[in-house]
Amino acid sequence: MKKLLWLFWLLLTLILAGYFIYKMAVDSDKSTFLIGEASHGHYQIEMACTACHTDAFGGKDMLQDACMNCHGPELKEAHDTHPKKKFTDPRNADRLEILDARYCITCHTEHQQEQTHAMGLTLPEDYCFHCHRDIGEDRESHRDLPFDSCASAGCHNFHDNRALYDRFLTDNAGGLWLKEIARIAPANAAEKIALHGNPEGSVAFSEALGQHPDVAAEWLGSSHEQAGITCGGCHTGRDQQWLDKPTLDQCQGCHDDEAEGYLSGRHGMRLKQGLSPMTPMLSDLPFKESTLKVQHGCNSCHKAHVFDTQQAGMEACLDCHNDQHSLAFEKSPHGRLLSKVISGEISADSAVNCATCHMPRQLIKKNGTEVVTEIVSVEHNQNMNLRPNEKMIRSVCMQCHNLEFSIDALADPELIKNNFSGRPAKHIPSIDWALRRLED
């Protein structure tokens, strides 16, 4: 009997070991090893384990490299106020024992959904206290403020303070809440950096056009037609043969900056990791029932052949997104402005649609050998302007609004829900405090 039990134990152990070895080494589905749901930033790629766990034995440093591999450029652009290098001096040894700020995972522990709050933070929100506890002694305005209010009241961020540091506040104090409406710069990235030219492909342009009069009608008047990009410009595969369904590869040939942003953002990050395209069904945000299974690609928003950026910048978003903020857009002040553009009352470059704020046009200066090329491209990585929302202040809001209104509006959750229909309910006093300090 005893022998039988031992035999049974051995068999069970071998079966379990075999199962896990198979899952680890052979099976592409690694969900067995998922120790908990990933945060809102990473859930899309939680099954691409090696995106973060690049080595089985790397530990914290390996994970840190993985974090910086994706988020490093963004943090650099944000002039990160708390980079790792600020904490490596030995004089911080006592602080690191409490909060090891050299590692992202100290504050952003993954697979801990039950204790993850805004910004993917897994620490109590009074973390500023550890180093800045005596701020009340220096600044009268900060006396008695709770330490969980530093980053939650529209005043400070741990990483990105480009629109919140004191000199910026005082330099941009005052002014009308609504300035003159900014003109949207026409995007010119593709024409400046077109890589592939305009291949004819295996089917001649005239022949292809003649076969599809409906497509030809859509193409006529499009930006591609205006730029002289004919059928073969998109419908040519790597093998120079006709391609029925162009993919990201073909778009990327000319729209490289946009594709890079897309692959780093919410819509394309799964593709970057070699996973199937994103579908609304995979997300826990509210989406329209009818689009739950639609796979995301360039053509999901940029309808083929027409490539109307106005349509891509609003209608395409509202085809899928079904949250309060999105649904409130059309009746909001921004939405009414767009209606005026559609009715011809104001020019198209005055339009504000979803993309104006969430995928803004940005000026990039590219240094050539002798000349600096100024490129206006569309930032397709929503994260650059999404969370924390103060990221939008300089790049987006202040194009039309003053700083005070921008800070107040973005700190008002109800105003965000109704898509800025009304005025902020609360005033954030950071500019007033900075001005008072300057006067003192």
Next chain:
Amino acid sequence: MKKAVLTGAIAVSVFSLSACKEPEAKGIAPKLYTDSLFAVMKADRTNYTKLVVQRLGPNGANVIKPDEHWQDLENGTLLPAQMFRAGSEAVAEMTDEFTYSLQSLWPVNKQNGPKTEVEKAGLEFIAANPGENFYGEEKLGDVTYYTAVYPDVAVSEACTKCHNAHKDSPKTDFKIGDVMGGVIIRVPL
């Protein structure tokens, strides 16, 4: 006789073996190491202040704008203290064989005030004894460090004017030649 020879041989062997000490570890003494590092730092810091900021900044040709928020300005460039810190941070990314920082008893940013006992003693010493350095040892975390503190002296008006006028500066009467703070170099022992 045989026994005596054998005993003698063993005694000679033991004596000769005991004379074979481990070769003494040779290397640069911590003081010389940190003094040398400081010489390079001081030269670069002075040159940046005088040859770049003073010469090309608002007090000179006025073609660059040294500013705390230099990244926000066209032609903006780092203030001398920021340049020094940027060097220190870049070094920290390359090696942990030594670290250095710029601190003061009168820091514009309070985070750059003395924090450890040795830092405090060192900064007080160099302020009270112009021209002298301070050397000590301290244990931070699990590591013992050789810590050297060198005076950071105001070499141009760019230094004094900026600190005296800064709203966060606790001292507003710096003059050229004053010890404004200290360079702290640490070497793990």
